Amino acid sequence: MPFETAFLATVLPELILLATACAVLVLDLYLNDEQRGWNHNLAILGLAATLGTVGLLSNNGVTIAFSGSFIRDPFGDLLKGIILILTIFTFVYSRDYMRERGLWVGEYHVLVLFATLGMLIMVSAHSFLTLYLGLELLALCLYPLVAFDRDSKPGAEAAMKYFVLGALGSGMLLYGISMLYGATGSFGFADVAEVVNAEGLENKILVFGLVFVLIGVAFKFGAVPFHMWLPDVYQGAPMPVVLFLASAPKIAAFAMATRILIDSLGALQADWGEILMILAILSIGLGNVVAIAQTNIKRMLAYSTISHVGFIFLGLLAGTQEGYAAAMFYTVVYALMAAGAFGVLAMISINGLEVEQLDDLKGLNDRDAWLAAMLALMMFSMAGVPPAVGFFAKLLVLDAVVSVGLTWLAVVAVVFSIIGAFYYLRVIKLLYFDKAADSTPLRLAGDAKIAITVNGLAVLLLGIFPASLLGICNAAFSG
Amino acid sequence: MGFEKFLFFLFAIITLFSAGMVVTRRNPVHAALYLVLTFVATAALWLLIEAEFLGIVLVLVYVGAVMVLFLFVVMMLDIDVAAMRAQFIRYLPLGLLIVGLMMFNMILVLGPGHFGLEHFAKPAAAALDYSNTEVLGRELYTTYLYQFEIAAVILLVAIVAAIRLTLRRRPETKYLDPSAQVRVRKGPDRLRIVKMPTEPVPAPVSQAAAGGKNGDDQ
Numbered sequence: 001m002p003f004e005t006a007f008l009a010t011v012l013p014e015l016i017l018l019a020t021a022c023a024v025l026v027l028d029l030y031l032n033d034e035q036r037g038w039n040h041n042l043a044i045l046g047l048a049a050t051l052g053t054v055g056l057l058s059n060n061g062v063t064i065a066f067s068g069s070f071i072r073d074p075f076g077d078l079l080k081g082i083i084l085i086l087t088i089f090t091f092v093y094s095r096d097y098m099r100e101r102g103l104w105v106g107e108y109h110v111l112v113l114f115a116t117l118g119m120l121i122m123v124s125a126h127s128f129l130t131l132y133l134g135l136e137l138l139a140l141c142l143y144p145l146v147a148f149d150r151d152s153k154p155g156a157e158a159a160m161k162y163f164v165l166g167a168l169g170s171g172m173l174l175y176g177i178s179m180l181y182g183a184t185g186s187f188g189f190a191d192v193a194e195v196v197n198a199e200g201l202e203n204k205i206l207v208f209g210l211v212f213v214l215i216g217v218a219f220k221f222g223a224v225p226f227h228m229w230l231p232d233v234y235q236g237a238p239m240p241v242v243l244f245l246a247s248a249p250k251i252a253a254f255a256m257a258t259r260i261l262i263d264s265l266g267a268l269q270a271d272w273g274e275i276l277m278i279l280a281i282l283s284i285g286l287g288n289v290v291a292i293a294q295t296n297i298k299r300m301l302a303y304s305t306i307s308h309v310g311f312i313f314l315g316l317l318a319g320t321q322e323g324y325a326a327a328m329f330y331t332v333v334y335a336l337m338a339a340g341a342f343g344v345l346a347m348i349s350i351n352g353l354e355v356e357q358l359d360d361l362k363g364l365n366d367r368d369a370w371l372a373a374m375l376a377l378m379m380f381s382m383a384g385v386p387p388a389v390g391f392f393a394k395l396l397v398l399d400a401v402v403s404v405g406l407t408w409l410a411v412v413a414v415v416f417s418i419i420g421a422f423y424y425l426r427v428i429k430l431l432y433f434d435k436a437a438d439s440t441p442l443r444l445a446g447d448a449k450i451a452i453t454v455n456g457l458a459v460l461l462l463g464i465f466p467a468s469l470l471g472i473c474n475a476a477f478s479g
Numbered sequence: 480m481g482f483e484k485f486l487f488f489l490f491a492i493i494t495l496f497s498a499g500m501v502v503t504r505r506n507p508v509h510a511a512l513y514l515v516l517t518f519v520a521t522a523a524l525w526l527l528i529e530a531e532f533l534g535i536v537l538v539l540v541y542v543g544a545v546m547v548l549f550l551f552v553v554m555m556l557d558i559d560v561a562a563m564r565a566q567f568i569r570y571l572p573l574g575l576l577i578v579g580l581m582m583f584n585m586i587l588v589l590g591p592g593h594f595g596l597e598h599f600a601k602p603a604a605a606a607l608d609y610s611n612t613e614v615l616g617r618e619l620y621t622t623y624l625y626q627f628e629i630a631a632v633i634l635l636v637a638i639v640a641a642i643r644l645t646l647r648r649r650p651e652t653k654y655l656d657p658s659a660q661v662r663v664r665k666g667p668d669r670l671r672i673v674k675m676p677t678e679p680v681p682a683p684v685s686q687a688a689a690g691g692k693n694g695d696d697q
Contacts, residue, residue: 002621011625018632025639066625107643114636121629133629140633144640150647204593 007065010072013053013080014120020046021113028106036104043109044091047116051084064126068188071126075328075476079123079255082332086248086339087116092451093343094240096350096444103148103238111148112244115141119252125259127187128177135173135220138252139166142245146237158236165219165229173216179209180264189264196267210268213260214275220253221309224282234302239349242298243342246305247335254331257316262324262477269319276317277409283310284413288420297358300423301341304382307420308334314413315397323400325473330393332469333381333462337390340455341378344371347448361427363436368444372431374456381459383424384417389463396470487527493520507553515546529605532612 008015023046024039031038058077064070090112098104118137125131143166147159181187183205184195201207215226222230234242261272287307294300312334315327348364348371349355365372381388394417398410462469497516504510518541525534605611619627663669 003624007625067622069623069625107639110639111636111643114632114639117632129623129626130629133626133633137629137633137636140636140640144644147644150644204598208588 003066007070010057010063010065011070012057013050014117016053017046017050017113017117017120020050021110021117024106024113025110028110031106036099036106039106039109040091040095043113044088046113047084047088047091050120051081051088054080054084068190069125069127069130071124073124073476074472075258076124076255078472078476079251079332080120082335083116083119083123083248083251086251086335087112087244089339089343089451089455090240090244090247092447093243093339093346096448097238097240097346100350100352101149101238108145108148111141111145115145115244116248119248122252123255125256126189128180128189128192128260128264129187131256131259132170132174132177134252135256136170138249139170142166142241142249145241145244146233148241149238152236152238154236155238156236158233161236162229162233169216169219169226172212172219176209176212176214176216179205179212183209189259192264193266196265200267201271206268207271210265210272211275213265214272217253217257217260218279220256221250221312222306223279223309223313224286224306227283227286227306230306231299231302234298234305235296239298239342239346239355243339243346246301246342247339250305250309250338251331251335254312254328258324258328261316273317273319276313277406280310280313280317281409281412283307283313284416285310288416291420291423294423295358296356297345297361297427298356300358301338304420304423305338307416308382311394311397311413314401314409318400318404318406320400320404321474321477322403323397324477325470326393326396326400328473328476329466329470330397332473333389333393333459336455336458336462337378337381340374340452340459341382343448343452343455344375344378347371347444347452348442350442350444358427358430361430362434363439364431366436366439368442370449371442371444371452374452376428376431377456377459379424379427381463383421385421387460387463389459389466392463392466483527487524490520490523490527494524507556508550511546511550511553514549515542518542518546530611532615 020043024042027042028036028039054077057072058074060074063072065072091109095104098108115138118134118139118141121134121137122131123134125134143159143163146162147155149155177187180192183199183203184192186192186195195203196206199206219226233245237245261269265272284307287303287305287310291300291303291307294303308330312327312330315323315325315330317323318326345355348368353360355361361375364375377388381390384391384394386392398413401407401410401413494517497513497520500513501510501517504513518537522534522537522542525531525537
C-alpha cells in the first residue's frame with residue numbers, strides 16, 4: 001500500500017513535535033542570552049499542542065498507517081500522553097538549574113524535543129524497523145544530553161560509557177531483529193506474529209532472534225546483568241538530564257517491550273517469561289541490596305531504578321492480561337515518581353550547590369518544608385508505603401504473579417522490597433531529623449513549585465483512587 | 480556452485496584475516512587500511528548473495544568516503560602507540576578467553592546441525608532481469624517512506640549533537656571574520672582625519688613626512 005495523504009493526519013502529533021523542534025532550532029539563532037526563555041516557552045507550547053492533538057485523535061479504534069509501519073491505538077495514546085506530560089515537567093523543573101550553569105541554550109530544548117519525538121515513534125511503532133529507528137533517535141539525543149556540560153569530566157566519561165554500551169545494546173537488538181526477519185521474512189509485528197503462531201519454537205532462527213531481542217530490551221531498560229551503564233550515567237549527567245533519562249524513556253522502553261514481546265512474539269510467552277524471570281529476580285535483588293551501600297544520591301536512585309525495572313518485568317512475565325496491565329501501571333507510576341524525586345533534587349541544586357551526596361539533603365525541611373514533603377512522598381511511594389501509589393503498583397504486580405502460581409517469586413520480591421525500604425526511609429530521616437549545614441530558606445520559581453505540587457498530588461491521588469488509571473491500563477490490553 | 484563456494488571461502492578468509500590485522504596492527508594507518516580491505520571483501524560477499532546495490536554502496540560510501548576521512552583523522556592525531564600496546568598485552572589473556580568461549584558457543588549453536596541447508600532451504604535465485612537497485616528505490620520511497628523520514632531526522636540530530644559537543648569559542652585562536660572585513664568603511668573605521676595646526680619645522684629634511692601626515696584623502 002503506497003503513501004496516502006490521510007496518513008499525515010494520523011501522524012499529526014509527531015509532525016507538530018518535529019515542527020516545534022525545528023522552530024526552536026531556528027529561533028535560538030535570533031535570541032541573545034537574556035531572551036532564551038522564548039525557547040522554553042515555545043518548547044512547552046509545542047509539547048502542549050502535541051498533547052492536545054494526541055487527545056483529539058484518540059479513540060477506541062486502531063489505525064494502521066504507512067504500510068503497517070505505524071499504529072495508533074488506546075495503549076499508545078495513553079503512553080504518548082504521559083511521555084509528553086513528563087517532558088513538560090522536565091523543562092519546568094530544569095530551568096533554574098540549567099540557567100545557573102550556563103547550559104540554558106537552544107540545543108538543550110532541541111535535543112529533548114527530538115528525544116521525545118523518538119519516544120513517540122517507538123510507542124506507535126508497528127514494525128521492527130520503525131521501532132529501531134525511534135530507539136536510535138532517542139538514544140542519539142540522550143548521549144549528547146549526558147555530556148551536555150562540556151567542561152565536566154564525569155559527564156564526558158558517563159556519555160562515553162553510555163554511548164559504547166548503548167551501541168552494544170542496539171547492536172544486540174538489531175542482530176535479533178535481523179534473525180527474526182530471516183525467520184519470518186517481514187518487519188511488521190502482525191506478520192511476525194503470524195509466523196510465530198504457526199511455527200513456534202520449531203524454527204531455530206526464531207529462538208535465536210528472540211534471545212538477542214530480549215538482551216536488547218534488557219539493555220535499554222537497565223535490567224541486571226545489563227545494568228552497568230545506569231549508575232555511572234546517572235552520576236555523571238547533569239541533574240535535569242537524569243530527571244529526563246529516568247522518567248520518560250522508561251515508558252518508551254516499556255512500549256518497546258510490549259510491542260515486541262506481546263504483539264509480535266506473544267506465542268513464545270512461556271519461553272521469554274522464563275528469561276524475564278531470571279532478569280527480574282537479579283534486578284530486584286541486586287538493585288535493592290547495592291543501593292544500601294551508596295552514599296551518592298544519584299547512584300542510589302540508579303540502583304533503585306534497577307529494582308523497579310525488576311518489578312515491571314514481574315508483571316510482564318506473568319503473561320496474563322492482568323499482569324500486562326499491572327506492569328503498565330507500574331511503569332507509568334514509576335516514571336511519575338522518578339520525575340518528582342529528581343525534580344526536587346534539580347530544584348534544590350541552586351545557588352552553587354550541586355546535590356550529589358545523601359548528606360546534601362540534610363535538614364531540607366528547615367529550608368523548604370513543602371519540597372521536603374514532596375521528596376518524602378516520592379520516597380514513601382518508591383518504598384511502597386500506602387497510601388502513596390507505589391504501594392498499589394507493587395500490590396497489582398504481586399497479585400498478577402501470585403495468580404499464575406508463582407507465589408515464591410512474589411515472596412522473593414517482597415523480601416527484597418523490605419530490604420530496599422531502608423534506603424528510602426534513610427532519605428526521609430535525613431530530610432527531617434538532621435540539621436542542615438546552611439539553613440537559609442530556598443527561593444524557588446513559582447511554576448516549578450506548581451509542577452512539583454501537581455506531580456506530588458498525582459502520586460498521592462492515584463494511590464487513593466487508582467481505578468481510573470488502572471481502568472485505562474486494563475482496557476489497553478483487553479483487545 | 481563449486482566456483483561460487485570457492486569465492487565465498489576466499490573472500491571470507493580475506494575478511495577474517497584483515498579484520499584480525501585491524502585489531503593487531505601496531506600502526507593505526509595500517510589498521511585503517513586493513514579495515515578498508517575488510518570492507519571490500521565484505522562487499523564481495525554481499526555480491527555473492529545477490530545484494531549488488533548494497534555491495535557497491537559499501538565500497539562507495541565506506542571505502543570511498545568514510546574510511547578516507549578516517550585515514551586523514553588518524554594521520555592528524557598524535558596517538559601514543561606504546562601506551563595502547565601495553566593495554567593490549569594486559570587484556571590479551573582475558574580477551575582470548577572470552578573469544579574462545581564465544582567461538583565454542585557459536586559453533587555449538589550455529590553449526591550445521593541446527594542451521595544446515597537441510598533445515599533451511601536455499602532461496603531461489605532472482606530472475607536475470609531483476610534489478611535490486613530499482614526495487615530498493617521503489618520500496619524506500621513508498622513502503623518505507625515513514626522510516627526514511629525518521630532516518631532524515633536522525634541525521635539532523637547527529638549534526639546538532641556534534642556541533643553542541645565540539646563547537647567552542649576559543650579566544651586564543653586568531654582568525655579573520657570576512658563579513659566584518661567586508662563591512663569596514665573607509666570613513667571612521669579605516670581612516671581617521673585629524674585637524675591640527677601646522678608646526679614650525681626646524682630641519683628641512685623631515686618636511687615631507689610632516690606634510691604626509693596631514694592627510695589629503697578627502
